Amino acid sequence: MVWILASFATAASAAMSQDAAKPLQTPAEVVAAAPASEWRAIDPQDLLVIDFSGGGRTVIQLAPAFAPVHVANIKALARAGYWATGAAIYRVQDNYVTQWGLNETERALPPGVVKLPPHEYWLDRQPGGAAPLALKGADAYTPAAGFLGNWPVAYDAKALSIPHCYGYVGVARDLAPDTGTGGELYAVIGHAPRQLDRNIAIVGRVVAGMEHLSARPRGQGALGIYENRASDIPIASVRLAADLPAADRPAFEMLDQASPSFARYLHLRANRKDAFYERPAGGVDICNAPIPVRKKAP
């Protein structure tokens, strides 16, 4: 069977390369060979676990360092059982977003949830704060792009934001000054709509079960809304991993952006030159070099 080779090779082929003592040639091989010391566990307090009534689990890593008020709202909503009944995916717009949740006209916000969070879209960089690891090459939307705290960032000298990459999760909002409570969330399911970067708060990224968002039927109404509410895809529960029974608790880890393996991975994402590729690009855009995340053994 003829096929284009995937961007991520199988673990088996990575292992073979090591056995043969060949240099690691693909980004996936480098990630598979990264030692345990280069991986960082993700706090189970930062993992939002969505189980769908029809089966399927999606896990989102929240980003409290970048959108603290919105993320605190989302945690409070999960713990209050806000989405435990009546919440659903109600919008799937091709090459744009899948959106789900409830809003305050449908269900009153529980105590402690901030109704109008601040604009956590374009954050002031801290004087003396850590500098991002700069991605070599140009960004079409901001003067620079790179990585900070194991998240992608687009930035200039004064401010930064997490870009709207595939699988990244933001807080739906109406027209400004609304900033969204966190009751309704969306995930990017197409090419990065970076025009949203400095206009909506990104609160996390999907680390597992992306297909339960991306492979849903597209809505036929305006903006991809399901015209018939009977088409909605119901959510059974939304919980933090920390609150799940140990046997059912998902665990993940991410490759440290400061590790040698990440540097090699990034180089190879920009310079593919293995048996399949003839001409390396010499560059890569920020949304085409995702931070590697994998399941962690319990």
Next chain:
Amino acid sequence: MVWILASFATAASAAMSQDAAKPLQTPAEVVAAAPASEWRAIDPQDLLVIDFSGGGRTVIQLAPAFAPVHVANIKALARAGYWATGAAIYRVQDNYVTQWGLNETERALPPGVVKLPPHEYWLDRQPGGAAPLALKGADAYTPAAGFLGNWPVAYDAKALSIPHCYGYVGVARDLAPDTGTGGELYAVIGHAPRQLDRNIAIVGRVVAGMEHLSARPRGQGALGIYENRASDIPIASVRLAADLPAADRPAFEMLDQASPSFARYLHLRANRKDAFYERPAGGVDICNAPIPVRKKAP
């Protein structure tokens, strides 16, 4: 209901803007208001129509000016009924590609199909040939990006290729020097995997029915291959629009890249500043400014 506003507004809102004599504020409003003289009909000889056995039609505009041998192969295969029985979608890899077709180990190539087409990946620019309409701003993969002949192109002083944007269609191949016959094709269903640009021939773009490729179940095997062939999604027919009965023949037109409306559309894709957007990006990447294509009245 709270939602993030779509990148494409509805025709109704565009009409309202005109009625009120307000300046057109969104890319969708500009496209909806573009006069008929700015649209170019797409040749029905260049429209590949895929009908799925389970329902659904996907239409692909072929790009003979960029990949003449591969496109000639695809037309010959369609006219020979190569995919009329036994062809299927057999691979869906999340954030990468959906792939379908047959190869010569499954069915012999009909006469006239070139078994090893030339490398139509990175084309020499013609001396004295038309210059692309340059997109302002940086490209992470090539010195420049823009539009030529109503197709996106990534280029340098000597050569160019069509980028691997969402919905763009390429010819699956094995390791070089294989270039793919055209019997197996794929479409991008995620963030643009631009590392493929100068390594695989792009032959067209999906202009309708993208959801019949992008919303399919993801394959659980390596590279997103369906492990159980019973999961394959069978194709009923693949024909050129020119060969369909008039009553069933789809027709499309595209906004001319040389038109004033396209220039305005492009400016607004890079500078969103309407009731929803607070901070325009001032830039856009080549895959986030698709050439507008719409159904044409018969």
